[in-house]
Amino acid sequence: MQTIIFGVISLASYIILFSNEGLVTDTYTKGGYYAAFPIVTAFWFSFIHGAFGSNLLTVLGLEAKKSKSK
Amino acid sequence: MKGDGFQMRRIAAIILVVLMILPLATAAFAGGPPPKNFKKGVFVEIDKASGTALFLSSDSTETMVVKLGEEIKAEDLTLNKKVMMTFEEHDGQIVIKTAETMFLDLTLSKFIALIVVGLIGGLLSGFIGSGGAFVLTPAMMSLGVPGAIAVASNMCHKFPKAMVGTYKRFRYGQVDIKLGLVMAISAIAGVQIGIKIQKAIMNAWGNAGSNLYVSFVFVIVLVVVGGFVLRDAFKLATKGGEDSKPTLALKLQKINIPPMMHFKTAGVTMSAWITLPIGLATGMLAATIAVGGFIGVPGMIYIVGATAIVASATELLIAFVMGAWGSVQWAISGLIDIRLTLLILSASLIGVQLGALGTTYVKDHTIKLVMAAVMLIVAVSRGAKIPGYLADVGLRSPLDPTVASVLNSVSFWALVAALGTAGIIITAAMIKGMASAKQEEKVVSPKEI
Numbered sequence: 001m002q003t004i005i006f007g008v009i010s011l012a013s014y015i016i017l018f019s020n021e022g023l024v025t026d027t028y029t030k031g032g033y034y035a036a037f038p039i040v041t042a043f044w045f046s047f048i049h050g051a052f053g054s055n056l057l058t059v060l061g062l063e064a065k066k067s068k069s070k
Numbered sequence: 071m072k073g074d075g076f077q078m079r080r081i082a083a084i085i086l087v088v089l090m091i092l093p094l095a096t097a098a099f100a101g102g103p104p105p106k107n108f109k110k111g112v113f114v115e116i117d118k119a120s121g122t123a124l125f126l127s128s129d130s131t132e133t134m135v136v137k138l139g140e141e142i143k144a145e146d147l148t149l150n151k152k153v154m155m156t157f158e159e160h161d162g163q164i165v166i167k168t169a170e171t172m173f174l175d176l177t178l179s180k181f182i183a184l185i186v187v188g189l190i191g192g193l194l195s196g197f198i199g200s201g202g203a204f205v206l207t208p209a210m211m212s213l214g215v216p217g218a219i220a221v222a223s224n225m226c227h228k229f230p231k232a233m234v235g236t237y238k239r240f241r242y243g244q245v246d247i248k249l250g251l252v253m254a255i256s257a258i259a260g261v262q263i264g265i266k267i268q269k270a271i272m273n274a275w276g277n278a279g280s281n282l283y284v285s286f287v288f289v290i291v292l293v294v295v296g297g298f299v300l301r302d303a304f305k306l307a308t309k310g311g312e313d314s315k316p317t318l319a320l321k322l323q324k325i326n327i328p329p330m331m332h333f334k335t336a337g338v339t340m341s342a343w344i345t346l347p348i349g350l351a352t353g354m355l356a357a358t359i360a361v362g363g364f365i366g367v368p369g370m371i372y373i374v375g376a377t378a379i380v381a382s383a384t385e386l387l388i389a390f391v392m393g394a395w396g397s398v399q400w401a402i403s404g405l406i407d408i409r410l411t412l413l414i415l416s417a418s419l420i421g422v423q424l425g426a427l428g429t430t431y432v433k434d435h436t437i438k439l440v441m442a443a444v445m446l447i448v449a450v451s452r453g454a455k456i457p458g459y460l461a462d463v464g465l466r467s468p469l470d471p472t473v474a475s476v477l478n479s480v481s482f483w484a485l486v487a488a489l490g491t492a493g494i495i496i497t498a499a500m501i502k503g504m505a506s507a508k509q510e511e512k513v514v515s516p517k518e519i
Contacts, residue, residue: 017412018409024408025152025408029406029407034401035401035404038408039226041412042227050234050237064430
C-alpha cells in the first residue's frame with residue numbers, strides 16, 4: 001500500500017515537472033537565490049522516490065540479510 | 071530512554087559540525103568550481119555578413135551586440151534557444167568563445183540511456199561507496215549536454231543518492247559517522263590545496279598541460295591502487311579465510327601520539343596525526359582526478375584499517391557532505407538541468423538501495439573485487455586519451471584522425487565496460503549470497519522450532 005502511495009506522489013511530481021519543462025528549466029537556472037529550487041527539489045525526490053524505491057524492493061522480496069547475533 | 075537522549079545529542083552534535091564545516095567548503099567540489107566568464111540567454115538575431123549577433127542575456131531586458139569569435143561559425147548558433155555562452159572582452163567588445171544549447175531536447179532514446187546509466191551507477195555507488203560520476207558526466211556529454219551542465223546536473227544527483235545510500239547502510243550498522251565526518255572535513259581542506267596546485271599547473275602549462283597532468287595522475291593512481299586492491303581481493307578469495315587487518319594499518323594504529331581518535335563502527339583507534347593527513351591527501355587527489363572515492367575507500371581500508379564494508383558505507387556519507395555543498399555552488403551559478411538530475415535519480419535511488427542491501431550478502435573481498443575491476447577499466451578509458459593530450463602539448467606529432475577516433479571510442483566503451491562488469495559481478499554475488507542465505511535459513515529453522 002505504501003509503495004502505491006509513494007509511487008503515485010513520485011510519479012505525479014515527475015509529470016508536473018516534465019509537463020512544465022520550459023518554465024521549470026528557466027526558473028531553476030536563474031542562479032542566485034533561485035538555487036534553492038533545484039536543491040529542494042532534489043531533497044523532495046530523494047525522500048519520496050527513495051521511500052518508493054525502498055518499499056518497492058521490499059514488495060519484490062529483496063531485503064537485507066538478517067544479521068546474525070554476534 | 072537514556073539511549074535516546076544520547077542519540078539525540080549525538081545527532082545534534084553532528085548537525086552542528088556539518089554546519090560549521092560548510093562555510094569552509096566553498097571550493098569543495100570535484101571537477102573544479104563553476105566557470106565565471108559566461109552568460110546565459112538567447113540569440114535573437116545573427117548577422118552572418120558582419121560576424122555579429124544580437125544576444126538577450128537572462129539577467130537583462132536589453133539586447134546586446136556580440137562578436138563571433140574565430141572558432142565560432144554563424145551556422146553553429148541556434149536562434150531563440152537558451153544557450154550558455156563563454157566569452158572574452160576585447161576593447162569593450164564581447165567576443166564569443168563558445169555557445170552551447172543549455173537544454174537538449176530529450177528524445178526517448180536519451181531518456182532510456184539516462185535511466186539505464188542511472189540504475190547501474192546507483193547500484194555501484196550503493197555497493198562500493200562511489201561510482202557513477204566518472205561515467206555519468208562523459209555519458210551526458212556524449213548525448214550533447216555542455217560540459218559544465220553535465221558536471222552540475224550530475225553533482226545535484228550525487229548528494230540525494232548518497233544520502234539515501236548512507237541512510238540505508240547506516241541502518242545496516244555499516245557507517246562510521248565520526249570517521250566519515252573527520253575524512254570529509256580534512257578532505258575539504260585537501261580539495262582547496264588541490265585546486266591551488268591545479269591552478270598553478272594551468273597557469274604554467276595551459277589547458278592542454280593541465281589535461282595531461284590530470285590524466286597522468288589519474289591513470290597512475292588508479293592502476294597502482296586498483297592493482298593493489300585486486301591482488302588483495304584475489305588473496306582473500308583464494309584463501310577463503312576471514313579478512314585480516316592490513317599490516318600497515320596495524321602498525322599505524324600502534325603509533326600513540328595524542329590526540330587519539332576512536333572510531334566505533336570501524337573498530338579502530340588511531341592518532342589524529344594519521345587520520346587527518348589521509349583525508350587531506352584524499353581531498354587533494356579528488357580535486358585533481360575528480361573521483362575521491364577511488365582514493366578514500368582504499369585509504370580507509372589499508373591505512374585506517376576499516377573493513378571494505380565499513381569503508382564503502384562511510385564513503386557514501388563523505389560523498390553526501392561534499393556533493394551537497396558542490397550542488398549549492400553549481401545551483402547558484404544556475405547551471406543544473408534538473409530534468410537530467412531527476413531522470414538519473416528515478417533509477418539511481420532504487421539502484422543505490424539495491425546495492426546497499428547487496429552488501430549485507432557478500433564478503434569483504436567481493437567489494438574489493440568490484441572496486442578493483444572498475445578502477446582498472448576506468449584507467450584504460452583515461453589512458454586512451456593520453457596520446458591526444460601529448461599531441462596537444464606538442465610532445466608528439468598530431469594523431470592520425472582514424473587513430474584519434476579509435477582511441478576516443480576505446481575511451482568511451484571502456485567506461486561502459488566498467489559499468490557493465492561491475493553490474494554483472496554485483497548481481498551475481500547478490501544472487502549467490504541470497505540463495506545461500508535462504509538455504510541457511512532452511513537448515514536453521516527446523517532446529518529452532
